Amino acid sequence: MKIAIVGCGNMGMAFAKSFVQYNLVSQDDLLLIEKSADRSEALRAEKAGVVVDTISHRVGEADLIILSVKPQDFNGVHESLRGVMQPRQVVLSIMAGIPIAQIQEKLNHPLVVRAMPNTPAMLGMGITGFTAAKEVDLANLRRVENLINATGRSIFLEDEAMLDAVTALSGSGPAYFYYVVKAMIEAGRQMGFDDAVAALLVKQTMLGSYHLINTADKSLDELIKAVASKGGTTEAALRQFEQGALSDTLVAGIKAAQVRATELSKG
Ligand SMILES: NC(=O)C1=CN([C@@H]2O[C@H](COP(=O)(O)OP(=O)(O)OC[C@H]3O[C@@H](n4cnc5c(N)ncnc54)[C@H](O)[C@@H]3O)[C@@H](O)[C@H]2O)C=CC1
């Protein structure tokens, strides 16, 4: 299999490295198209594939073309892509917001799969929601699914509209997690710990608590109850969170991300 990746920043590179790691493609068959000179230098150092700076006829040799430029940069690539693409090629877009129909129209090409991964894909621990144009046959869909699964787990969604919700929930999700971790570390600092000790206390708490979610056979409410003693410290914190409508604020923020994903389709 030959793969071309257009735009090799955080996500393009995460995909490239996972494919090579699992021997799904050889480095010679992985074409990395990256316009930034600095980024290209880093890619060459990683030896993940053949690095070039522009879209050329070589893209036409790939079985799969992955679009991993920013949504706003799609307008800068679709014309040159259209000039070199071959009818049998499958396109996998991970661009937030841009619908399949728009990609099909701009590339004049029916075979489009749309996916939304997240940055833990860099460790093979990502989660990707994906869907496909009806023109993509099962064999091609399975091939793309196998590649996505090299970056972690995946879920196929019949309804493309749900991809903007995936973007808001798990695509952007790692940033929400870091935001909460950062606030907890800041609290530790304000209570007198140095950075390293605060970070250790918080990170190990998050790791252990994550595993309890998966293994304790308790609902999230039961897990909270098991920590929050009556009249104790946790209750004092949770009361303050409720007063600040923290849960509602998080839900509203995630919905704002969904709205923004939909806006991105309008360019
Ligand atoms: N960062 C994230 O957490 C996630 C991002 N995405 C989506 O993945 C896509 C890429 O995001 P990132 O990797 O974070 O962005 P990034 O900015 O790290 O990577 C994009 C790369 O595309 C390159 N590029 C731009 N125009 C180009 C062109 N004409 N030819 C060749 N290369 C070009 C840029 O130089 C850059 O290195 C976006 O569409 C985003 O919506 C999806 C899921 C998660």
Ligand SMILES: O=C(O)[C@@H]1CCC=N1
């Ligand atoms: O913030 C963004 O637009 C992209 C999509 C999901 C994560 N990062």
